[in-house]
Amino acid sequence: MCKKTVIHSKVVFLLATILSFTVHAQGESGAEQATSDLMPDSAAPVVVVTGTRHEKDDALINDFVSIDEVAKAPNSVVKLLDNQPGLAANGQPGLFQTINIRGLARQRVQAYISGMRITSERRAGIAASFVDPALLSGAEVTQGPASTYYGSGAIAGTIHLQTRQEDRPWMMLGYHADGNEWVTAGGTGDDTYSINLAYRTRDNGETVTGTPKNNQFSQHSLNFVRHFELGNYNLDWQVIESQGRDIGKDNLRFPESRITSYPEENHLLSQLTLSSDASWFARLYFHDQDLVTQDIRPENRINRVTTNSLDIGFSLEDSWQQGDWKGIYGVEYFGRRGVDSVEEEIDIATRASQSYWALESGEENESALFATINREFNSWSFHSGIRINYLSQKSDISESLSDSYTTYFSTLKKQLGDWELGVSYGTGFRFATVSERLFNGTTARGQVLGNPDLLPEESESLDLSVSYAGESLKFEAHGFNTDIENFIERISIDDDTRTFRNITDGKISGWQYKSEYIASNSISLVLAGQGISGHDADGNWLADIPAERNSLSLLYQPDNWITQLSYVKRSAKSKAGDGEVPLDAADIIDFKLGYRINPDWRIQFVIENLLDEAYFSSADDLATQATGRNFGLSIFYR
Template sequence: MATWPLTQAASAQEAGVVSLDTITVNATRTEGSAVDALASESVVTSEDIQRTEADKIADVLRSVPGIAIRHDADSTGAAVNIRGLQDYGRVAVTIDGARQNFQTSGHSLEGGAFFLEPEFLDTVTVVRGPVANVYGSGAIGGVVSFETKKPSTFLRDGETWGVQNFSQFSTNNGFSQGLTGAARVSDAFAVLGSVVYRKNWKYSDGQGNEVFNSTSDIASGLVKAEITPAEGHTLLLGAITNNSDYRSGNPGGTNYDNTVQDNTLSANYHYEALDNDWIDLVASTYWTSTDLEQTYLTGANAGNTRDFGIDTIGIDANNTSRFGTGAFDHALTVGVDAFKDTVEVTDAAGTGALFTPNGERTVFGAFVQNAVSYSDWLEVIGGLRFDHYELDGGAVSSSGQRVSPKITVGVSPFEGMALSGLTLYGTYAEGYRAPSVTETLISGLHPFPAFAFNPNPNLRPETAHTIEAGVNFKRNGILVDGDRLRMKAAIFRNDVDDFIDLVGSGPFTCFGPCNYQYQNIDKARIEGVELEAHYDAAWGFVGLAGQHQRGTNRNTGGALDSIPADKLVTTVGFHVLEDKATLGVQWETVSAQDNVSTTTPSKAYNLVNLFASYSPREDLTLGLNVDNLLDQQYTPYLDSDAAKGLEVKFTVRARLGG
């Protein structure tokens, strides 16, 4: 998907909690702020990321409601869950517009993973629910759009060049070193380059035990060129590489030596006509290649190798025309998109090619959407999306197509009154996800415990039907002059027809002949409530983010095992020393998740994190973060390993420019 126009990051003195005001491409694929979007949308800025000094994606998105990030200790990848939906493309993850569709079948991040260096990030936009179906096929859970640094956001006003060094040491993880530089060669051309190396050693959990296979080496690089050949035209060319080495597996089981090579190329073009409002064109193309090579370290296959690879190529184009008819203003957006996944797996000694089968999947679609506004109190957004897919592997093929509607109505009935700034909205949206190659073609015998996977060429696509009601509120000058309050809250129900799940004749621990197959559950229901609030003033900021979700298999009445635990995250920060320093505390309270069917339940826990930064001068920033201050022993639900205990991170950022 194209992720244009450029985001407008908060300024340094506004590095409090202003994410809901950040201008980005929103759920309707038009420019706007999250607090004004008639959808469950959140934005994380580079200032938010730097405040946490994130060394993994879960830290980046810690304060976003409705989302959970899975990190296994023995993997350098991350997997996203939005509103209880995850794996096999239910959440569309993009990096600079390029879809990340890599997945393997196994015991680590099964169903989907991506690899990304947090230090490269400029902004992250999260849209929850199939209201984001204009971003492409499959996103019945939502979209996470990562945008990396570019020259125009890295270089400061008046600079033609800039270089920044990044150094970090962790008492419970390792060290990191990075360098970013950018230059404006001419008015029409600028370039940026960035490299980061992370050395992670075995970390200790809250009981002081070293976590098995938690070491890794990660080397990442980013190159971005920004070209503006004429007024109204902008072209971004980007290349990202991530290379990591780590070991995976459990004590006493099969262990592997892993090497990941992940590469993304993207080109994003934006043309906004200066002489009329009919042309606001965005077009992009991309290629993503992820290759995981594993060497067996234990067992009968020790010394042999296997390789998991997926290549994704895609295109995306849309145009927004703005015009009026009488008292109504229109933003009419028409778009097309397509991508192709090619899965290639080799495993001569083991079962890797059976459980992650080879095949191809081609998905394409088109959409039309009209956002109609009347005066300053009414907005109606209506849209239709057409999707088609084709899947081939071995002697099996399947295809399908569907039209998915969306309608949103938003009202701001109190403009000019005491409740000015309050917007109410309601949405009905449908989404469509084609089955993946693995879900359709998986076939083979799991050696121990013994059970068989059977293919299902008759697997039907999933269709999501979401009803959502939300409230947006923004007001300045609540308590003192210059302060700001921003809030978003939503309640939703998502009914998924033909939900795809792994169904078997017995539990995974069976020691007899068992058969497992991905099948369509007639109906699954996920419902919940989300809240996000930010207050920002000269003295500091306060943030609140929470979620409550439940999921049910409506055939059996049992729980869906993919629903994250309820949580509430509270952040309080203070600006001191004439705004040269920021310090604060974050409290994350997470409920137990024991409403499960087959997965291991999780216990409740509380995390207290401290953060502080000090800039004695503009070109130097010193950071101190204390994560898990109380040294809690905990394992996030759906993670397979205990998380880190107490961790202290020291960070130095030094910059030159001119």
């Protein structure tokens, strides 16, 4: 039986099980559901699957960004987050574009969905875009070295996507003019279960100058949660399933020299979480995924790469308190099995084909012990933590490799009336991936040699903060500096051979701020911005450093109306790193107008890039221009 048949069999079995649980849940729930006209459509947390283990505002910069907060109608995680202070879009645009946190991106940003760690073999980084934004309530973003909490890869921080969980029927229908994009989503639930589905499809769109973009795709997503109360214990079972088809990769090579797409993307995730009234929490999950990448070189050849993997995660954590001291401690395991990558080359003229194994039966085991300690005394607060990590990796053609790393952080804050001062120091790390170490063989693109001697990337970060929380005004500003050693990059040995090496050290420094002024019950203003610079040990500009940016958002909510105007002033970027080009300045305005027709129905109209500005969303040298002025309309029922 082929892998795809196995995945589809699992999906059928799980859907049948979900339906049986749903019918049972409906039968046992006779309670009348309370309603509130003021409750946002995406905020009905009837079942809670905990995603983050850090306490908000304790040690890390962390903000929750709701789907309803942004002026755009996000069709990807990047659109939801890219204008937040400290964050920026990174790499080539499209569904698989990724997020940059404080000048670091790719495998240095760790992503989670409902607490489940997400991985990717793509060098561009982890794009957790297989769950439709319509099935999300929002995302919690941590900034700074989060490795003590979350392990390898959290050098820059983490993105925790929180799935939508409804306690009553809901649905939405949305349309965007660019690419003729449609989304249909809906679901239902009560206090014991929630089931939600979404289907989104779009054709290729255009840049502001009318150039075709290769950004078509179709995708369906499903999210199901079932809640059980077992005496003093709470048990939650969650299933996420997603299939994407014909996902275009939007870059400057399209369509003359190269047409790159992802014909298939399949994900199946399931987890059990168990908690008790005594505050301990356990999680067990798996993530089965496969991705097909197709690269067409017109009048020459087609290269098709299929990657597969099964991820398994387990964690057990508990809180502790001794007098005025408290914290959490726990153990965590993350494993990968069957990490395979095989490439097929097809000659367009003769249709002859041949296959090459790039990685066969890769395996990874990462385990850790962690603990934190916190105390508040008078107007001071102290937070610290430590994590001990161990890693092993192997494949069918390699011996077992091992590595270890210990990371820690400390934060001290001082309250001065409505003001608060803070200083934080922490370390972060990233182990080399299975592919970077064990990918070894001849492919259609030449000889690729993994490097088993790669050292972990290491970081040291210092953050100074000041914040103010008054009755109508809130303000927060940070200055930060991050030193990184042993950057892992792919390099060319000769014209036909590539490998991975620790090639440089770097220093990244910057500032960011966010202020919110509530003028009245219906009017609020948010002003935010960031500026980041980064150089390697030889003084060369590092890649992935975003342009300086400042933004202003105005929200006006009279009665049943909501009006939001967002203005982003992005400065020019004159210096570019490897694989990048300079960026011109840009002025980007988004507008949203919504009206609540009655307690159950509301309608929303958006205009993205109101000024029809011609700009690039990132400095990647293959990135295409952004979409021009784009109109969208959505209808919501709940």
